[in-house]
Amino acid sequence: MEAYALEWLTLLVRWLHLVAAIAWIGTSFYFIALDYALVSPRDARDLARGVGGEAWEIHGGGFYRVEKFTLAPAELPERLHWFKWEAYTTWLSGFGLLVLLYYLRADAYLIDRQVADLAPWQAVAISLGLLLGGWLVYDWLCRRLGHRPWVLAGLLALLIVAVAWGSSHWFSGRAVYLQVGAMLGTWMAANVFFVIIPGQREMVAAKLAGREPDPRYGWAGKQRSVHNNYLTLPVLFAMMSNHFPLTYSHPHGWLVLVALMGIAAWFRHFFNLRHQGRTVWAIPASSAAALTLLALWMAPLDRLRPPMASTAPAVEFTTVQRIVQQRCVTCHSAQPSYPGFPAAPKGVVFDTPEQIRAQAAAIYQQAVQTQVMPLGNLTQMTPAERAQLADWYTHGAPGP
Numbered sequence: 001m002e003a004y005a006l007e008w009l010t011l012l013v014r015w016l017h018l019v020a021a022i023a024w025i026g027t028s029f030y031f032i033a034l035d036y037a038l039v040s041p042r043d044a045r046d047l048a049r050g051v052g053g054e055a056w057e058i059h060g061g062g063f064y065r066v067e068k069f070t071l072a073p074a075e076l077p078e079r080l081h082w083f084k085w086e087a088y089t090t091w092l093s094g095f096g097l098l099v100l101l102y103y104l105r106a107d108a109y110l111i112d113r114q115v116a117d118l119a120p121w122q123a124v125a126i127s128l129g130l131l132l133g134g135w136l137v138y139d140w141l142c143r144r145l146g147h148r149p150w151v152l153a154g155l156l157a158l159l160i161v162a163v164a165w166g167s168s169h170w171f172s173g174r175a176v177y178l179q180v181g182a183m184l185g186t187w188m189a190a191n192v193f194f195v196i197i198p199g200q201r202e203m204v205a206a207k208l209a210g211r212e213p214d215p216r217y218g219w220a221g222k223q224r225s226v227h228n229n230y231l232t233l234p235v236l237f238a239m240m241s242n243h244f245p246l247t248y249s250h251p252h253g254w255l256v257l258v259a260l261m262g263i264a265a266w267f268r269h270f271f272n273l274r275h276q277g278r279t280v281w282a283i284p285a286s287s288a289a290a291l292t293l294l295a296l297w298m299a300p301l302d303r304l305r306p307p308m309a310s311t312a313p314a315v316e317f318t319t320v321q322r323i324v325q326q327r328c329v330t331c332h333s334a335q336p337s338y339p340g341f342p343a344a345p346k347g348v349v350f351d352t353p354e355q356i357r358a359q360a361a362a363i364y365q366q367a368v369q370t371q372v373m374p375l376g377n378l379t380q381m382t383p384a385e386r387a388q389l390a391d392w393y394t395h396g397a398p399g400p
Helices: 002-037 044-048 085-103 106-110 120-145 149-167 173-208 215-243 253-275 282-298 317-327 353-358 360-369 383-394
Strands: 051-059 062-069
Touching: 002 062, 002 085, 002 215, 002 253, 044 051, 085 106, 085 120, 085 173, 106 120, 106 173, 120 149, 120 173, 120 215, 149 173, 149 253, 173 215, 173 253, 215 253, 253 282, 317 353, 317 383, 353 360, 360 383
Parallel strands: none
Antiparallel strands: 051 062
16 A cells, blocks of 8 residues: 555656646746847837836737836836746655655666665765755856856856766666756756845845845846756756656767757757747757757667577577566566555566567567666666577567
C-alpha cells in the first residue's frame, strides 16, 4: 500500500507541476511579447501621465488597450495584480517530484553504478549542492555583470556546460538532464522570489510613501524576466527528456543536452525578435541545420544499420529468460518486487515467455543499444549478459 500511495502522490504532484508550469510559462511568453510590442503613445496626455508605451490587442471577442508606465503611475490603483504564485507553485511541485522520484529512489533513478559508486545520501547531497550553488553563482554573476549582457551570457553558458559535464560524472544519464533542468528552473523561480517580487514591492512602497521609485529595481526585474524567458524552452526539454533515451544514453549525453538547450534558447530568440517587428528567418534555418547535424552526429552509420545476424549458434531462450528474470522482472512484472513500484513501468511485463518474445525489440533497444535499462543498472546486468541478449535478438529472437 505504501508504494501505491506514493504512486498516487507522484501523479497528483506531477499534474500540479504541469498545470502551474503552463501558467508560468504562459505569462512569461505573454509579458515579454507585450513588452516588445509596446509603441510610444500618440496622445500627449498619456505621455504627461508617464506612459512609456501602449499596445492594442484583440482576444476573446474583445479589444484591449494595455499601457506600461516608464516608472509608475501618479497614483496606484486600488487593485494591483501580481504574478508570482505560478512560479512558486511550479518550483515547489517540481522539487517535490525531484524528491519523490529521484531522491527517495536514488538507487533506481539518480545513481548509475557504472558512472559513480555513490551512496544515495551522497548523490542527493551533490544534487542539492548543485541547485543551491548554481543559483548563488548565477546571481553573483548577474549582479556583477548585469550591464555587460553578452559577457554575462557567455559566462552563464560556460556555467551550464560545467554543471552538465560534472553531473555526468556523478549521476545516471537521465538524472543529468533532470539535474541541469532543475538547476535552471531554480534560477528562474529564485529570480522571481529574490529579485523581481522584492523589487516590485520596493516600487510600490516608494509610491505609497510619496517618493519616486528607483529605476534600478525595474531594470533588474526586466533583466531577470528576460533571462527566465530564454530559459523556458531549455527547461521544458530537460523535463520531457526522460521519454527519449536516445539523448541521455549517448556516450556524450551531457554534450547533447548542452547542444539542445543552446538550440532551444536560440530558437526562442527568433520569437523575441519577431515580437519587436524583426523576422530573422536565419534563426529557425540555422536551428534546423544544427538539429540535423546533431542528429547525424548522434547516430553514426554503424548504428543506423539493422543488426546483422551472427554466424554463431543462437543463444538459447532459457538463457535469455534467466537474464530477464534476474535483471528485469523485479520491476517489469504484474507484481513488481522492487520497493516503490506498485505496477510495472509503462505496463511492460516479462512474466511469461510470450511476453518476453513480444518485447524483444524493446529489450534489445533498452538493454543493449542504449543500455538505459535496468534503471541505474540496479540489478547489475553484466556486459556478457547484454551481449547474449543482442545475439538472441540478431538471430530473430527465437522463442522457447
